[in-house]
Amino acid sequence: MNHLHRIFFGITLLLGMASVSNAAPESDWPKKPIQMILSFPAGGSTDVFARSIAAPLGDALGQAVVVDNKPGAGGMIGMTAAAKANPDGYTIHFSALTNQAIAQALFNNPPVDLEKDFISVALVGSVPHILEVNPSVPAKNMSELIGYIKSRNGNFNYASQGNGTLSHLEAQLFMQRIGATGVHIPYKGSSFALPDLIAGNTMMMFDSLTASLPHIQSGKLRPIAIASSERSPLLPNVPTFEQDGMKKFDVENLFAIYAPKGTPPSVVSRLEKEIRKILTNPDFKNKLANQGIHPQFANSEKLTEITIAEQAKWAKIVKTSNIKID
Known part of the structure; x- marks a missing residue:
């Protein structure tokens, strides 16, 4: 019996040592800078929001969080790069969630x-979107803009x-909604x-x-409705939009952080x-509010629910509207 106890104790000790050994790489994370990939260029809301979080997150973790802009293809280029990264805790994805749910459907x-x-x-x-025009457009509200657009006959x-x-x-x-056409010019982000x-x-x-916002405040752009x-x-x-006569046109433009599948739970x-x-x-909330950004926290479990709901919502809108990418 004593011999069996010794064997059992030895196995238990070895398993315990293996467990500690396996946990060690996670427990001392991070040991080097972390890459934060996003799908839009510098200067836009995604970039501003990401950098505002990257700096204090790096301070808290004791390693720099380095923003890496990879724009294009409706966000798919950056998202693909993040998904295919090594899931070791050194790559995270700052997602324009609503944008990427739409791209998923389109x-x-x-x-x-x-x-x-x-x-x-x-x-x-989240960050609200605004409909804006060049100041040369002779329209200062929704009804005037709709009338002007229709007068151009798609030109x-x-x-x-x-x-x-x-x-x-x-x-x-x-x-x-207004029964008009025009020529769509896509860019690689706001900037x-x-x-x-x-x-x-x-x-x-x-x-x-x-x-x-800075261009609206300087008079270089004219806002119509939010x-x-x-x-x-x-x-x-x-x-x-509702106050200006167009019902059910409000959009919650959400942002979130994800990690590649397989990233350790402790990370x-x-x-x-x-x-x-x-x-x-x-202080952080006030700083971002002055830039039109609304900080809003939800944990990992809740974000998973939100992600599923956003993808289902926009898939339905894209399908019923019969909208295609150019």
Whole structure:
């Protein structure tokens, strides 16, 4: 019996040592900088939001969180790069969730899927979109803009943040609702689209409040209506779509952080914990509110539910609207 006890004790000890050995790489994470991949270029709301979180997250983790912009294909280029990264905790994906749910519905056989190829980490907030025009357009409200668009008989350009983006879908839905046509010019994000809109090369665009706010405040762009359920305190005189006569056109433009599928649970848990601390910091919230960003935390489990719901919602909208990418 004593001999059997010794054998059992030895096996237990070995298993315990193996467990500690296997856990060690996770327990001392991170040991090097972390790459945060996003699907839009520098200067837009996704980039501004991502960088605002990357800096304090890096401070909390003791390693830099380095933002890597990979724009194009409605967000699919960046999302694919993140999904195919080594799931060792050193790559995370800052997702324009609503945009990517739309792209999932619009593209035939998309290469990756937020639900299937990633682990949810945390919802981080939302950024409202605004319908804006070049100041040369003789319209100051929704009814005037609709009348002007119809008078052009399709002879005008409107911009978007790119094929398969929320900006693109909003414009398509808007044109459907008013029974008009125009020429869609897709760009690789706000930072590429805004200069042409300001120059008058395009007439109209749906864009994030964060990216467009400085140009609206300087008078280079004119806001028509905000595509959310409430007015923005930064532009209190700009009505919502519903207030300006177009019902059921509010969109919650969500953002979230994911990790490649297979990332260790301890890493996901640590990220979720630190992100919660950042988003609930009053100074952080006030700073972002002044840029038109609304921080909003939801944990990994809740984000998974939100992701599934967003994909189902936009798949239905795309199907019933019969909208195709250009």
